[in-house]
Amino acid sequence: MNLQHLFAGTGERTVHYALSGAGGGFARTLLAQTPRIGRLAPAVLCDRDVDRLRGMLVELGYEDGRLRVCADADEVAHAVEEGSVALVADGALLTAAPWDILVEATGSPADGYAMARAALTGGRHVAMVSKEVDSVAGLHLADLARDNGVVYTTADGDQPANLIALVTWAELLGLDIVAIGKSSEYDLVFDPATGAVTQLDTTVPAPELAGLLALGSDVRATLAARAAAVTALPTGATADYCEMAVVATNTGFRPDTERLHYPVARIAELADVYALREDGGLLHRTGAVDVFSALRLPDEASFAGGVFVVVRTGDPVTWETLRGKGHVVSRDGRYAAIYLPYHLMGVETPVSLLSAVLHGRPSGGTDPRAHAVLAGRARRDLPAGTVLEMGGHHHDVTGVQAVLLRDEDTPSDTAPLYLAAHATLGRDVRAGDLITLGDLADADTELLHAWTSGRASRTTHSPVPHASR
Numbered sequence: 001m002n003l004q005h006l007f008a009g010t011g012e013r014t015v016h017y018a019l020s021g022a023g024g025g026f027a028r029t030l031l032a033q034t035p036r037i038g039r040l041a042p043a044v045l046c047d048r049d050v051d052r053l054r055g056m057l058v059e060l061g062y063e064d065g066r067l068r069v070c071a072d073a074d075e076v077a078h079a080v081e082e083g084s085v086a087l088v089a090d091g092a093l094l095t096a097a098p099w100d101i102l103v104e105a106t107g108s109p110a111d112g113y114a115m116a117r118a119a120l121t122g123g124r125h126v127a128m129v130s131k132e133v134d135s136v137a138g139l140h141l142a143d144l145a146r147d148n149g150v151v152y153t154t155a156d157g158d159q160p161a162n163l164i165a166l167v168t169w170a171e172l173l174g175l176d177i178v179a180i181g182k183s184s185e186y187d188l189v190f191d192p193a194t195g196a197v198t199q200l201d202t203t204v205p206a207p208e209l210a211g212l213l214a215l216g217s218d219v220r221a222t223l224a225a226r227a228a229a230v231t232a233l234p235t236g237a238t239a240d241y242c243e244m245a246v247v248a249t250n251t252g253f254r255p256d257t258e259r260l261h262y263p264v265a266r267i268a269e270l271a272d273v274y275a276l277r278e279d280g281g282l283l284h285r286t287g288a289v290d291v292f293s294a295l296r297l298p299d300e301a302s303f304a305g306g307v308f309v310v311v312r313t314g315d316p317v318t319w320e321t322l323r324g325k326g327h328v329v330s331r332d333g334r335y336a337a338i339y340l341p342y343h344l345m346g347v348e349t350p351v352s353l354l355s356a357v358l359h360g361r362p363s364g365g366t367d368p369r370a371h372a373v374l375a376g377r378a379r380r381d382l383p384a385g386t387v388l389e390m391g392g393h394h395h396d397v398t399g400v401q402a403v404l405l406r407d408e409d410t411p412s413d414t415a416p417l418y419l420a421a422h423a424t425l426g427r428d429v430r431a432g433d434l435i436t437l438g439d440l441a442d443a444d445t446e447l448l449h450a451w452t453s454g455r456a457s458r459t460t461h462s463p464v465p466h467a468s469r
Helices: 025-036 050-059 073-081 091-096 109-121 131-147 159-172 207-211 219-229 238-251 267-273 316-324 349-359 445-458
Strands: 015-020 040-046 067-069 085-088 101-104 125-128 152-154 176-183 188-191 196-199 202-205 288-296 307-312 335-340 372-378 400-406
Touching: 015 025, 015 091, 015 109, 015 349, 025 040, 025 050, 025 349, 040 073, 040 091, 040 349, 050 067, 050 085, 073 085, 073 091, 085 091, 091 109, 101 109, 101 349, 109 125, 109 131, 109 445, 125 131, 125 349, 131 152, 131 238, 131 445, 152 159, 152 349, 159 176, 159 238, 159 307, 159 335, 176 238, 207 219, 219 267, 238 288, 238 372, 238 400, 267 288, 267 307, 267 335
Parallel strands: 015 040, 015 101, 040 085, 067 085, 101 125, 125 152, 176 288, 188 288
Antiparallel strands: 176 307, 188 196, 196 202, 307 335, 372 400
């Protein structure tokens, strides 16, 4: 579709946005792109380190004289009124000036929720980048948006929105979707010359991969052998589970297994890998959401955190024609993979901002539901008094393994992972047990309300009772 047509007829209005977590990597990509778009401008930017934020903006080419560090509401209002960009350290100051849409990118469950709620209840749109917030409070925030006549949406450029877009495109075309998903953040790059595999900045020996570059006749056996060959490298980032929870909420596709499959697969193999088990693939059932680790050689293109759908082919002549044009079709011709090998972060987000403000149209799902729960299992025995700290690049929760549960398989008192984050355990939790709401001595009350309220209004299945320990 020609997006110039989509926004034709909307006048010359400039869309103004507020941005929380403005000093982060995603935020930088949006701020770098904004000056190239004539009808988009930042109004209020929030980050705890405003001096560092200001330095980044100057580096990006923003005029230093039009950047105002503000300490109170009056200063924020005055800065925006005079056409400057207000920089604040306190999220409570975001709403002190007029703007159209909040881009929430803190990654903080409690802080991000508070800022999104304030925006929505104040009649302003929200584009949610913080999947940690969405996985706990997204359903409630969607209700608030509806009640206040505004838009709550995922943000183009981030993998959840990109995958939702690909899925809905495939559904519109009547394609029979079997599985959907994304690649993990970093490829596995195998160098046959050295017999080693590299993931980001870590290289380990994996000479067995030299004989495993083709799937062979037994797909599952080959995938198991590849997984064994790269056990020295981490698999299953918490962020992946969180993103797929957001996708499940917005599409209805759900995990085939709670730890996801994470096959080590080459792009050309996706249609064979994500076939049903009776056809030689991994899946126990259709409608799956999953993540794979992209295996490639040094001179091959990356999947770059991209997204995919796997569909049943239907007419064999059509799909053999498409195979001949380079499309990924399974060896038996029953399945095909369609993919977008990129996610451009904030570079693409302006499309979501313009769509929400100028058309009142979200980029994400139109009817989010409680299809899956991002939860956590104790990796080891966790004694009462343990603080479940959240940190690191992937916002892992200390001592807890992220899992993605199908809604109908989730005990009713299961705690969402990012409600448990930063909370203190009020009682012992055994290794392997799910963290429950009853385990948390001091769960954030606002997030807890958002979780229970959202699920009460948008649950699709009856929750299973909790089995006593």
